[in-house]
Amino acid sequence: MNPCPPTELDALLRAASSRIDPTDARWLLAHAAGRSQTWLFAHARDPAPADVVARFDALVERRVAGEPVAYLTGTRGFWGLDLKVSPETLIPRPETELLVELALARLPPGPARIADLGTGSGAIALAIARERPDVYVLATDASAGALDVARANAASLGLANLRFVQGDWYAPLAGERFDLIASNPPYIEEADPHLEQGDLRFEPAAALASGADGLDAIRVLAAGAIAHLDPGGWLLIEHGLSQGAAVRALLADAGLGQVDTARDLEARERVTFGRAPGSPGPG
Structure with a gap:
Protein backbone atom coordinates (compact mmCIF):
# COMPACT_ATOMS: atom_id res chain seq x y z
CA MET A 1 0.00 0.00 0.00
CA GLY A 66 -4.46 28.43 26.81
CA GLU A 67 -0.72 29.13 26.59
CA PRO A 68 -0.04 32.56 25.04
CA VAL A 69 1.29 32.58 21.49
CA ALA A 70 4.15 34.85 22.59
CA TYR A 71 5.38 32.21 25.05
CA LEU A 72 4.99 29.44 22.48
CA THR A 73 7.08 31.28 19.91
CA GLY A 74 9.33 33.00 22.45
CA THR A 75 8.94 36.39 20.75
CA ARG A 76 6.65 39.41 20.59
CA GLY A 77 6.87 42.54 18.46
CA PHE A 78 6.92 45.93 20.19
CA TRP A 79 7.76 49.36 18.74
CA GLY A 80 9.13 47.67 15.63
CA LEU A 81 11.47 45.50 17.73
CA ASP A 82 11.42 41.71 17.78
CA LEU A 83 11.72 40.95 21.50
CA LYS A 84 12.35 37.69 23.27
CA VAL A 85 9.79 36.90 25.97
CA SER A 86 9.41 34.09 28.47
CA PRO A 87 7.07 33.11 31.31
CA GLU A 88 9.41 35.21 33.50
CA THR A 89 8.19 38.37 31.75
CA LEU A 90 4.94 40.12 31.04
CA ILE A 91 4.01 39.98 27.35
CA PRO A 92 4.42 43.49 25.86
CA ARG A 93 1.09 44.97 24.72
CA PRO A 94 0.53 47.46 21.88
CA GLU A 95 -1.09 49.96 24.27
CA THR A 96 2.22 50.32 26.14
CA GLU A 97 3.65 51.98 23.04
CA LEU A 98 1.71 55.07 24.18
CA LEU A 99 3.99 55.25 27.22
CA VAL A 100 7.02 55.21 24.93
CA GLU A 101 5.56 57.97 22.74
CA LEU A 102 4.85 60.18 25.76
CA ALA A 103 8.29 59.58 27.23
CA LEU A 104 10.09 60.45 23.99
CA ALA A 105 8.06 63.65 23.70
CA ARG A 106 9.14 64.73 27.21
CA LEU A 107 12.84 63.95 27.04
CA PRO A 108 15.07 66.99 26.74
CA PRO A 109 17.24 67.37 23.64
CA GLY A 110 20.75 66.04 23.98
CA PRO A 111 22.07 63.64 26.61
CA ALA A 112 19.57 62.66 29.27
CA ARG A 113 18.98 59.99 31.91
CA ILE A 114 15.89 57.86 32.29
CA ALA A 115 14.85 54.94 34.47
CA ASP A 116 12.43 52.18 33.47
CA LEU A 117 11.19 50.55 36.67
CA GLY A 118 9.86 46.99 36.41
CA THR A 119 11.29 46.57 32.93
CA GLY A 120 10.27 42.93 32.33
CA SER A 121 11.40 42.01 28.81
CA GLY A 122 12.91 45.48 28.50
CA ALA A 123 10.31 46.67 26.01
CA ILE A 124 10.01 50.29 27.19
CA ALA A 125 13.72 50.75 27.96
CA LEU A 126 14.83 49.21 24.67
CA ALA A 127 12.38 51.20 22.57
CA ILE A 128 13.58 54.48 24.09
CA ALA A 129 17.25 53.47 23.92
CA ARG A 130 16.82 52.59 20.24
CA GLU A 131 15.13 55.91 19.43
CA ARG A 132 17.53 58.01 21.54
CA PRO A 133 21.08 56.59 21.48
CA ASP A 134 22.24 59.74 23.34
CA VAL A 135 20.11 58.81 26.36
CA TYR A 136 21.34 56.68 29.25
CA VAL A 137 18.69 54.17 30.35
CA LEU A 138 18.67 52.37 33.68
CA ALA A 139 16.26 49.42 33.63
CA THR A 140 15.34 47.62 36.84
CA ASP A 141 13.28 44.61 37.82
CA ALA A 142 12.84 42.54 40.96
CA SER A 143 13.01 39.34 38.87
CA ALA A 144 16.43 38.01 37.90
CA GLY A 145 14.80 35.88 35.21
CA ALA A 146 13.14 38.90 33.64
CA LEU A 147 16.43 40.81 33.62
CA ASP A 148 18.12 37.88 31.86
CA VAL A 149 15.55 38.21 29.08
CA ALA A 150 15.94 42.00 28.93
CA ARG A 151 19.73 41.75 28.73
CA ALA A 152 19.46 39.20 25.92
CA ASN A 153 17.14 41.54 24.03
CA ALA A 154 19.56 44.45 24.43
CA ALA A 155 22.43 42.30 23.18
CA SER A 156 20.51 41.02 20.15
CA LEU A 157 19.56 44.60 19.24
CA GLY A 158 23.13 45.83 19.70
CA LEU A 159 22.10 48.49 22.22
CA ALA A 160 24.79 49.60 24.63
CA ASN A 161 23.26 52.71 26.23
CA LEU A 162 21.45 50.69 28.90
CA ARG A 163 22.27 49.25 32.30
CA PHE A 164 20.20 46.57 34.01
CA VAL A 165 19.98 46.31 37.80
CA GLN A 166 17.95 43.91 39.95
CA GLY A 167 15.78 45.35 42.70
CA ASP A 168 12.31 46.45 43.69
CA TRP A 169 11.15 49.82 42.33
CA TYR A 170 13.39 52.64 43.60
CA ALA A 171 15.73 50.43 45.66
CA PRO A 172 18.35 49.98 42.88
CA LEU A 173 18.53 53.72 42.11
CA ALA A 174 20.71 54.40 45.17
CA GLY A 175 20.17 58.15 45.28
CA GLU A 176 20.46 58.65 41.52
CA ARG A 177 18.27 61.23 39.79
CA PHE A 178 16.79 61.16 36.31
CA ASP A 179 15.21 63.41 33.72
CA LEU A 180 12.37 60.90 33.36
CA ILE A 181 11.09 57.80 35.13
CA ALA A 182 8.71 55.45 33.29
CA SER A 183 6.94 52.35 34.51
CA ASN A 184 4.31 49.85 33.47
CA PRO A 185 3.76 48.39 36.94
CA PRO A 186 1.31 45.71 38.07
CA TYR A 187 -2.09 47.38 38.47
CA ILE A 188 -4.76 44.66 38.51
CA GLU A 189 -6.73 44.03 41.71
CA GLU A 190 -5.58 40.82 43.39
CA ALA A 191 -9.13 39.39 43.40
CA ASP A 192 -9.88 40.29 39.78
CA PRO A 193 -11.34 37.18 38.08
CA HIS A 194 -9.58 38.08 34.81
CA LEU A 195 -6.35 36.82 36.39
CA GLU A 196 -7.76 33.30 36.04
CA GLN A 197 -8.75 33.74 32.40
CA GLY A 198 -7.02 33.69 29.01
CA ASP A 199 -3.35 34.54 28.62
CA LEU A 200 -3.18 36.16 32.06
CA ARG A 201 -3.23 32.70 33.70
CA PHE A 202 0.27 32.07 32.32
CA GLU A 203 1.90 35.45 32.94
CA PRO A 204 3.86 36.19 36.15
CA ALA A 205 1.41 37.20 38.86
CA ALA A 206 3.86 39.68 40.37
CA ALA A 207 3.85 41.62 37.09
CA LEU A 208 0.04 41.79 36.96
CA ALA A 209 -1.58 42.27 40.38
CA SER A 210 -0.79 44.78 43.12
CA GLY A 211 -2.90 44.82 46.24
CA ALA A 212 -6.61 44.90 46.89
CA ASP A 213 -7.23 47.90 44.62
CA GLY A 214 -4.37 47.30 42.18
CA LEU A 215 -2.60 50.51 43.24
CA ASP A 216 0.04 49.34 45.72
CA ALA A 217 2.96 49.56 43.27
CA ILE A 218 1.71 52.87 41.88
CA ARG A 219 1.62 54.32 45.41
CA VAL A 220 5.31 53.43 45.81
CA LEU A 221 6.16 54.95 42.43
CA ALA A 222 4.31 58.17 43.18
CA ALA A 223 5.71 58.59 46.69
CA GLY A 224 9.34 58.13 45.67
CA ALA A 225 9.36 60.06 42.41
CA ILE A 226 10.52 63.51 43.55
CA ALA A 227 13.49 62.02 45.41
CA HIS A 228 14.72 60.49 42.15
CA LEU A 229 13.76 63.12 39.57
CA ASP A 230 15.82 66.13 38.55
CA PRO A 231 13.96 69.46 38.80
CA GLY A 232 11.39 69.51 36.03
CA GLY A 233 11.72 65.75 35.48
CA TRP A 234 8.76 63.59 34.54
CA LEU A 235 7.13 60.48 36.00
CA LEU A 236 4.97 58.43 33.60
CA ILE A 237 2.91 55.44 34.74
CA GLU A 238 0.72 53.08 32.73
CA HIS A 239 -2.40 51.90 34.57
CA GLY A 240 -5.82 50.33 34.20
CA LEU A 241 -8.60 52.03 32.26
CA SER A 242 -10.62 52.87 35.41
CA GLN A 243 -7.69 54.10 37.52
CA GLY A 244 -6.93 57.49 35.96
CA ALA A 245 -8.54 59.63 38.66
CA ALA A 246 -6.92 57.65 41.49
CA VAL A 247 -3.47 57.81 39.89
CA ARG A 248 -3.78 61.54 39.23
CA ALA A 249 -4.60 62.06 42.90
CA LEU A 250 -1.58 59.99 43.99
CA LEU A 251 0.80 61.98 41.79
CA ALA A 252 -0.62 65.31 42.92
CA ASP A 253 -0.47 64.28 46.60
CA ALA A 254 3.19 63.34 46.07
CA GLY A 255 3.95 66.91 45.00
CA LEU A 256 4.11 66.46 41.25
CA GLY A 257 2.67 69.18 39.02
CA GLN A 258 1.21 69.33 35.50
CA VAL A 259 -0.56 66.05 36.28
CA ASP A 260 -2.66 64.70 33.43
CA THR A 261 -3.74 61.45 31.79
CA ALA A 262 -3.33 60.40 28.15
CA ARG A 263 -5.82 58.13 26.43
CA ASP A 264 -5.00 55.19 24.17
CA LEU A 265 -6.32 54.58 20.65
CA GLU A 266 -9.59 53.29 22.08
CA ALA A 267 -10.04 56.53 24.10
CA ARG A 268 -9.35 54.77 27.41
CA GLU A 269 -7.32 56.47 30.13
CA ARG A 270 -4.01 54.65 29.94
CA VAL A 271 -0.95 56.69 31.05
CA THR A 272 -0.82 59.30 33.80
CA PHE A 273 2.14 61.64 34.17
CA GLY A 274 3.36 64.43 36.42
CA ARG A 275 6.36 66.74 36.68
CA ALA A 276 8.75 67.38 39.54
CA PRO A 277 8.86 71.00 40.77
CA GLY A 278 11.64 73.32 39.67
CA SER A 279 13.15 74.18 36.33
CA PRO A 280 15.04 71.59 34.31
CA GLY A 281 18.75 72.04 34.08
CA PRO A 282 20.59 73.12 30.92
CA GLY A 283 20.44 70.70 27.98
Missing part, protein backbone atom coordinates in the same frame (compact mmCIF):
# COMPACT_ATOMS: atom_id res chain seq x y z
CA ASN A 2 1.27 3.46 -0.89
CA PRO A 3 1.82 5.80 2.06
CA CYS A 4 -0.51 8.77 2.44
CA PRO A 5 0.80 11.90 0.72
CA PRO A 6 2.14 14.64 3.02
CA THR A 7 -0.40 17.20 4.18
CA GLU A 8 -0.17 20.57 2.47
CA LEU A 9 0.72 23.57 4.63
CA ASP A 10 -2.58 25.26 3.79
CA ALA A 11 -4.54 22.18 4.88
CA LEU A 12 -2.66 22.19 8.18
CA LEU A 13 -3.63 25.82 8.71
CA ARG A 14 -7.30 25.22 7.90
CA ALA A 15 -7.51 22.31 10.33
CA ALA A 16 -5.83 24.27 13.12
CA SER A 17 -8.00 27.33 12.45
CA SER A 18 -11.07 25.33 13.38
CA ARG A 19 -9.60 24.96 16.88
CA ILE A 20 -7.68 28.19 17.53
CA ASP A 21 -7.70 31.73 16.17
CA PRO A 22 -6.55 31.68 12.50
CA THR A 23 -4.00 34.43 13.16
CA ASP A 24 -2.54 32.41 16.03
CA ALA A 25 -2.43 29.34 13.79
CA ARG A 26 -0.45 31.19 11.14
CA TRP A 27 2.05 32.51 13.69
CA LEU A 28 2.54 29.04 15.13
CA LEU A 29 2.97 27.33 11.75
CA ALA A 30 5.53 29.92 10.68
CA HIS A 31 7.38 29.30 13.94
CA ALA A 32 7.20 25.51 13.55
CA ALA A 33 8.50 25.75 9.99
CA GLY A 34 11.19 28.30 10.82
CA ARG A 35 9.80 30.54 8.07
CA SER A 36 8.12 33.92 7.74
CA GLN A 37 4.38 34.33 7.25
CA THR A 38 5.11 35.75 3.80
CA TRP A 39 6.83 32.49 2.93
CA LEU A 40 3.78 30.56 4.11
CA PHE A 41 1.54 32.52 1.75
CA ALA A 42 3.84 31.78 -1.18
CA HIS A 43 4.19 28.07 -0.34
CA ALA A 44 0.67 27.28 0.88
CA ARG A 45 0.39 24.22 -1.42
CA ASP A 46 3.76 22.77 -0.45
CA PRO A 47 3.75 19.49 1.45
CA ALA A 48 4.56 19.92 5.13
CA PRO A 49 7.58 17.94 6.35
CA ALA A 50 6.79 15.43 9.07
CA ASP A 51 8.91 17.26 11.66
CA VAL A 52 7.06 20.53 10.97
CA VAL A 53 3.71 18.75 11.35
CA ALA A 54 4.79 17.28 14.69
CA ARG A 55 6.03 20.63 16.04
CA PHE A 56 2.95 22.46 14.82
CA ASP A 57 0.53 19.90 16.28
CA ALA A 58 2.25 20.18 19.67
CA LEU A 59 2.06 23.99 19.58
CA VAL A 60 -1.62 23.93 18.63
CA GLU A 61 -2.41 21.62 21.55
CA ARG A 62 -0.62 23.96 23.93
CA ARG A 63 -2.50 26.94 22.50
CA VAL A 64 -5.80 25.08 22.90
CA ALA A 65 -4.82 24.65 26.57
